[in-house]
Amino acid sequence: MSEAEELQKLADKEYEFGFVTDVESDSLPPGLDEDTIREIVRRKGEPDWLLEYRLKAFRHWQTMEDPAWAKVNKNVVNYQDLIYYSAPKPKKQLESLDEVDPELLETFEKLGISLEEQKRLSNVAVDAVFDSVSVATTFSDKLAELGIIFCSFSEAVKEHPELVRKYLGSVVPYTDNFYSALNSAVFSDGSFCYIPKGVACPMELSTYFRINAAGTGQFERTLIVADEGSTVSYLEGCTAPMRDENQLHAAVVELVALEEATIKYSTVQNWYPGDADGVGGIYNFVTKRGLCKGDRSKISWTQVETGSAITWKYPSCILQGDDSIGEFYSVALTNNFQQADTGTKMVHLGKRTKSTIISKGISAGKGQNTYRGLVDIKKGAEDARNFSQCDSMLLGDRCGAHTFPYVEVRNPSAKVEHEATTSKIGEDQIFYCNQRGISTEDAVSMIVNGFCKEVFSELPMEFAVEAQKLLAVSLEGSVG
Amino acid sequence: MSAHENEGKMILDVNNLHASVEGSPILKGLNLSVKPGEVHAIMGPNGSGKSTFANVLAGREDYTVDSGSVSYSGLDLLDLDPEERACEGIFLAFQYPVSIPGISNAYFLRSALNAVRRYREESEVDAVDFLQLVREKMKLVGMDEKLLQRSVNDGFSGGEKKRNEILQMAVLDPKLAILDETDSGLDIDALRIVAEGVNALRGGDRAFIVVTHYQRLLDYIVPDHVHVLSEGQIVRSGDKTLAHELEREGYSWLESGHAREKTQEAS
Numbered sequence: 131m132s133e134a135e136e137l138q139k140l141a142d143k144e145y146e147f148g149f150v151t152d153v154e155s156d157s158l159p160p161g162l163d164e165d166t167i168r169e170i171v172r173r174k175g176e177p178d179w180l181l182e183y184r185l186k187a188f189r190h191w192q193t194m195e196d197p198a199w200a201k202v203n204k205n206v207v208n209y210q211d212l213i214y215y216s217a218p219k220p221k222k223q224l225e226s227l228d229e230v231d232p233e234l235l236e237t238f239e240k241l242g243i244s245l246e247e248q249k250r251l252s253n254v255a256v257d258a259v260f261d262s263v264s265v266a267t268t269f270s271d272k273l274a275e276l277g278i279i280f281c282s283f284s285e286a287v288k289e290h291p292e293l294v295r296k297y298l299g300s301v302v303p304y305t306d307n308f309y310s311a312l313n314s315a316v317f318s319d320g321s322f323c324y325i326p327k328g329v330a331c332p333m334e335l336s337t338y339f340r341i342n343a344a345g346t347g348q349f350e351r352t353l354i355v356a357d358e359g360s361t362v363s364y365l366e367g368c369t370a371p372m373r374d375e376n377q378l379h380a381a382v383v384e385l386v387a388l389e390e391a392t393i394k395y396s397t398v399q400n401w402y403p404g405d406a407d408g409v410g411g412i413y414n415f416v417t418k419r420g421l422c423k424g425d426r427s428k429i430s431w432t433q434v435e436t437g438s439a440i441t442w443k444y445p446s447c448i449l450q451g452d453d454s455i456g457e458f459y460s461v462a463l464t465n466n467f468q469q470a471d472t473g474t475k476m477v478h479l480g481k482r483t484k485s486t487i488i489s490k491g492i493s494a495g496k497g498q499n500t501y502r503g504l505v506d507i508k509k510g511a512e513d514a515r516n517f518s519q520c521d522s523m524l525l526g527d528r529c530g531a532h533t534f535p536y537v538e539v540r541n542p543s544a545k546v547e548h549e550a551t552t553s554k555i556g557e558d559q560i561f562y563c564n565q566r567g568i569s570t571e572d573a574v575s576m577i578v579n580g581f582c583k584e585v586f587s588e589l590p591m592e593f594a595v596e597a598q599k600l601l602a603v604s605l606e607g608s609v610g
Numbered sequence: 611m612s613a614h615e616n617e618g619k620m621i622l623d624v625n626n627l628h629a630s631v632e633g634s635p636i637l638k639g640l641n642l643s644v645k646p647g648e649v650h651a652i653m654g655p656n657g658s659g660k661s662t663f664a665n666v667l668a669g670r671e672d673y674t675v676d677s678g679s680v681s682y683s684g685l686d687l688l689d690l691d692p693e694e695r696a697c698e699g700i701f702l703a704f705q706y707p708v709s710i711p712g713i714s715n716a717y718f719l720r721s722a723l724n725a726v727r728r729y730r731e732e733s734e735v736d737a738v739d740f741l742q743l744v745r746e747k748m749k750l751v752g753m754d755e756k757l758l759q760r761s762v763n764d765g766f767s768g769g770e771k772k773r774n775e776i777l778q779m780a781v782l783d784p785k786l787a788i789l790d791e792t793d794s795g796l797d798i799d800a801l802r803i804v805a806e807g808v809n810a811l812r813g814g815d816r817a818f819i820v821v822t823h824y825q826r827l828l829d830y831i832v833p834d835h836v837h838v839l840s841e842g843q844i845v846r847s848g849d850k851t852l853a854h855e856l857e858r859e860g861y862s863w864l865e866s867g868h869a870r871e872k873t874q875e876a877s
């Protein structure tokens with residue numbers, strides 16, 4: 131098969147996870163006003179301080195405008211048409227996996243994350259979020275022995291209000307942007323994680339998000355706090371079933387690393403990208419930010435983005451503590467009509483702070499891939515360092531790659547290095563593989579994997595393999 | 611053309627092959643017959659079409675076959691995809707091997723070997739067996755084992771790339787190996803080692819087409835036939851002594867015009 135045909139076939143690849151779980155759900159009617167928020171709070175049994183927080187965010191959101199600045203085309207989202215709360219029935223407190231709706235478990239199995247399996251065999255603790263309510267949390271008991279809290283956000287509000295109150299909005303205030311304001315007003319659930327002083331979390335913590343009910347906007351809230359000298363590695367994985375209308379996902383993730391703490395946050399995102407004609411797909415507008423609050427703290431973002439119709443996402447680090455370190459490793463793949471505008475912000479405040487940015491963009495079909503980064507070295511950041519490398523790979527000639535690296539330096543002692551490359555996947559590379567017996571499909575996936583190696587090597591072992599497969603699946607034609 | 615068939619089984623039979631690149635004709639009626647176990651050397655001036663011929667045999671897409679036929683082990687070669695040709699036992703050692711950053715040489719070679727084995731309905735080799743096999747073959751070409759973990763040809767020296775081609779050939783066990791200027795860029799010792807590697811793979815039914823500019827290589831890999839390619843045609847064929855003659859006299863005789871007659875009797 132010729133390279134052109136092969137590339138066309140990639141573009142025709144259908145989404146593997148497109149199925150809808152038939153579970154009755156308990157939803158609010160579409161629409162958003164203060165009563166919607168009060169109703170969310172009532173149904174979730176939340177305290178007054180959280181109602182106040184949500185209402186302040188909502189009032190602020192009403193003063194803001196839907197941003198249209200990034201290099202993307204999108205349909206206007208009508209926020210009054212969205213459903214802001216959707217919980218699968220029954221929604222009573224679940225004590226064990228046995229009580230979980232078998233349909234849900236089946237869904238997770240289709241996604242390849244059987245909780246039963248996970249519980250028995252693996253040492254990955256999974257907090258699965260199904261639409262808005264977290265249905266099953268595994269390993270909590272084992273983690274509790276070490277004083278680690280890993281639970282749904284709703285549960286954290288009930289069980290650990292002092293921690294949630296202290297850190298909620300401390301890294302991403304609701305005033306930050308349009309979507310963080312909206313999220314702060316209507317967030318329904320998410321994950322919460324606290325690692326106590328000096329504790330190294332002995333297993334990868336993991337959340338699988340899945341958007342299921344039609345027309346629901348999903349507003350997840352994740353908060354991870356690593357106390358002094360602790361370490362944690364967290365993996366977020368996402369899929370969504372096939373839906374015709376665009377679905378909005380506007381999550382907020384906040385990370386706080388205190389003195390000498392390390393947080394590694396890895397994302398594998400595989401949401402429905404829309405069909406070959408650009409119809410449907412998820413709008414993924416996420417605010418992710420980590421605060422290196424303490425000296426010698428470290429936050430590392432690794433992301434592999436292969437899904438969504440539109441992605442706007444800039445996981446960022448605020449390097450406040452002296453000698454703190456921020457890292458960003460990213461692979462973003464766009465195919466068909468997908469648009470990704472991602473990158474990072476590294477804000478250097480503390481002395482001798484260091485940041486590293488490795489971004490790999492892959493465009494196929496008519497995909498548009500944009501890297502947008504800001505390295506911001508503030509006045510007090512004596513001897514700050516940054517290294518950025520942004521590489522783009524084009525598959526075919528109907529796709530595009532764009533790079534916007536912004537640098538602001540207010541301290542002359544700073545050292546900032548930037549490298550960028552754009553390459554077309556070489557016909558001579560593919561022919562070389564073919565001549566050794568390797569099919570074009572396998573060759574493309576091999577070459578792309580090689581291109582992404584520096585990022586994959588940052589992923590936790592278990593997931594590096596998964597990410598490679600995901601990339602191969604996103605690139606492959608549908609023939610088995 | 612059926613005269614060849616009467617002479618016995620051919621591994622490769624190229625008949626009046628015309629091929630072009632980007633609209634300009636490069637091969638203009640090329641004829642060549644190779645029997646199992648034979649070594650054919652192809653020489654000829656720069657730009658005469660040697661690499662083009664090698665690439666056409668391997669099935670490179672940008673080379674268009676305009677007319678003529680190529681039969682290979684009883685198959686219509688021009689009907690097969692490049693990877694099918696490879697799996698059927700055609701191996702091309704590239705004049706300019708390509709690098710694949712981020713993919714280790716070992717991983718690449720094992721993927722290739724397993725692709726070929728799957729095609730032949732043989733079981734795949736696991737990492738342990740593969741390592742054993744590849745170590746043995748590396749000795750054959752005198753290659754440093756460190757190169758196994760490096761990315762494919764990435765930052766390899768010219769000579770390392772050429773040895774790597776021969777290593778791949780040794781591992782993939784082809785029926786017809788085409789070496790396109792494998793000797794260029796090799797130092798004297800490397801040339802000897804690579805040639806010995808090739809000689810070790812000679813024997814049985816495996817056939818070779820060796821493209822080279824220099825007699826020196828042919829002192830080590832002694833050919834059964836030597837051909838001169840000029841302007842897309844084989845204009846002269848002979849035994850190994852032809853290479854010596856070319857070394858002495860160069861290609862100026864090509865201008866004189868009676869080259870064409872000689873080719874008929876020799877092939």
Ligand SMILES: Nc1ncnc2c1ncn2[C@@H]1O[C@H](COP(=O)(O)OP(=O)(O)OP(=O)(O)O)[C@@H](O)[C@H]1O
Nearest residue numbers: 631632636654655656657658659660661662663672
């Ligand atoms: N991709 C291409 N586009 C345009 N012309 C090409 C291409 N490939 C080969 N050619 C032309 O075809 C002719 C034959 O080239 P080829 O590489 O086959 O020669 P060669 O005999 O291998 O030469 P050398 O001894 O220098 O390796 C040359 O004139 C070359 O410029």
Ligand SMILES: [Mg+2]
Nearest residue numbers: 660661662705
């Ligand atoms: Mg050549």
